[in-house]
Amino acid sequence: MTDLPLISGPDFPIGIYWPPPPEETTAQRYQEIAAAGFTFVITGNYLGDGNIIGWALKLADAVGLKVLVFEDTQLLNLTRFFDINDDRSVPMTITMADGAELVRRVEAAYGGHASLAGYNLFDEPDYNKFDTVGKAFQLVRQNAPGRLPYANLLPDLGRAPGDYPNYIERYCQVVQPALLSFDRYPLTSAPGSFDANYFTNWVDIREAGLRHNLPTWTYIQAVGTNWYRAPSNAEMLWLINVSLAYGCKGIQYFTYWQPDPARREDFSPALMDLSGRQTTRYQGAKTINTTWLRQVGRELKPLVSERVMHYDDPDDPPRVTTFSPDAYVSAVSGDPVILGQFTSGGPGRWLLVTNRSFTGPSTTSIWFGSAVSSVTLFDPGTQTYRPVSDPSSVTVMLPTGGAALYRLQ
Structure with a gap:
């Protein structure tokens, strides 16, 4: 089908x-x-x-x-x-x-x-x-x-x-x-x-x-x-x-x-x-x-959702998964976000960081785990990924309701 x-x-x-x-x-x-x-x-x-x-x-x-x-x-x-x-x-x-x-x-x-x-x-x-x-x-x-x-x-x-x-x-x-x-x-x-x-x-x-x-x-x-x-x-x-x-x-x-x-x-x-x-x-x-x-x-579209985690969700909704570290994301701090982690079945992961707020912007720091040596950020304008300055961590600044997609390798 x-x-x-x-x-x-x-x-x-x-x-x-x-x-x-x-x-x-x-x-x-x-x-x-x-x-x-x-x-x-x-x-x-x-x-x-x-x-x-x-x-x-x-x-x-x-x-x-x-x-x-x-x-x-x-x-x-x-x-x-x-x-x-x-x-x-x-x-x-x-x-x-x-x-x-x-x-x-x-x-x-x-x-x-x-x-x-x-x-x-x-x-x-x-x-x-x-x-x-x-x-x-x-x-x-x-x-x-x-x-x-x-x-x-x-x-x-x-x-x-x-x-x-x-x-x-x-x-x-x-x-x-x-x-x-x-x-x-x-x-x-x-x-x-x-x-x-x-x-x-x-x-x-x-x-x-x-x-x-x-x-x-x-x-x-x-x-x-x-x-x-x-x-x-x-x-x-x-x-x-x-x-x-x-x-x-x-x-x-x-x-x-x-x-x-x-x-x-x-x-x-x-x-x-x-x-x-x-x-x-x-x-x-x-x-x-x-x-x-x-x-x-x-x-x-071709990726499989592997994990969805709420970091510091103000509502603490029932049955949602709260953030826990793994080999790809080791720590998070700052404003509340929803982290969607995806796999293609091969090495590496994709991480969609979504602002938990629909009323204001967010600033959140994310530290990457031992499985990550390279981090790139998706640019929808060029439909390409560009390297971030420091592959060990990023500070994600999102507009109201916004999101950013990273590739972790």
């Missing part, structure tokens, strides 16, 4: 959820998406008609974007409106043969587009939908090989204590996905407030991804609602860099276009407002994507 679109190849997947609505599905709008450094689109925002989905795919073809088709009628019939069960006595079910025909129909409708990467088969399934979603994934693999079957998991909110790891594990066993994607929006309503259990959610997702050898993706908060705030650009950068430290292999922005009032959640302007005007978050996302995430993502 590693050769599927988006998860294969060197490019780091950077996606949008809730694209322009049908009347704004134009060449100019899709050029605008691509110009901001996004690599794929998940359809939605009333793009449910086959003609408008086909039109969106055509526009994506022209600008080099990939597309995960979502909420097409055939796909809704496959997993949302019905369950898949060969026992025809069970109400509201379709058979595997019916499901195969639905997949063939959707592939016939959209398969001629170079932009088609795969199908978003369900958003936030719970235990009761795993069997149907797993069968739908199987049907896509059988009838549309080369397409990415995709679903996005629930966050760990409102569940029984300790249930979430079991939820993820059961999903992996039943659905057999090609990746693990989840959403959680931790920047709560009050300015500066934060749900520190976000880190615990990442702990569980990361552990499951490593256990099943699956890339992990996440959605980052790019809009406000009546229960969480609209993020600043620094806060969006921080959410991305925290996710990268935890080994994330794909970032999705929720949302790109501001959802309309009919969604009943009091959405604020996102990267775009309801009138189609760029907000400061569009400019922030464009800068993040084109000057940092695209470049550092290519470095991190």
Whole structure:
């Protein structure tokens, strides 16, 4: 499954959820998406008609974007409106043969587009939908090989204590996905407030991804609602860099276009407002994507997350790993940081140092261990590594929400 679109190849997947609505599905709008450094689109925002989905795919073809088709009628019939069960006595079910025909129909409708990467088969399934979603994934693999079957998991909110790891594990066993994607929006309503259990959610997702050898993706908060705030650009950068430290292999922005009032959640302007005007978050996302995430993502995508450590975390979140020395990093002092350590399976390591703060800059000193004789710092501008002045230690000065990537040899 590693050769599927988006998860294969060197490019780091950077996606949008809730694209322009049908009347704004134009060449100019899709050029605008691509110009901001996004690599794929998940359809939605009333793009449910086959003609408008086909039109969106055509526009994506022209600008080099990939597309995960979502909420097409055939796909809704496959997993949302019905369950898949060969026992025809069970109400509201379709058979595997019916499901195969639905997949063939959707592939016939959209398969001629170079932009088609795969199908978003369900958003936030719970235990009761795993069997149907797993069968739908199987049907896509059988009838549309080369397409990415995709679903996005629930966050760990409102569940029984300790249930979430079991939820993820059961999903992996039943659905057999090609990746693990989840959403959680931790920047709560009050300015500066934060749900520190976000880190615990990442702990569980990361552990499951490593256990099943699956890339992990996440959605980052790019809009406000009546229960969480609209993020600043620094806060969006921080959410991305925290996710990268935890080994994330794909970032999705929720949302790109501001959802309309009919969604009943009091959405604020996102990267775009309801009138189609760029907000400061569009400019922030464009800068993040084109000057940092695209470049550092290519470095991190092929690597395996080996350790994630919080140094002097002010919230002391449950189940996170606090810093401990090893042969690569012997000591840390200064402001709180999150250290993501990565391996390629060969000699040396990569170290992503992420500012723990989304409200101010940080200065942290790091001393390297006995296994390190050479230290280089990744420069996203040139996409090269340059030697640091002293390979025994570095002082890392990070902007609000920022991160730096070092190679240790």
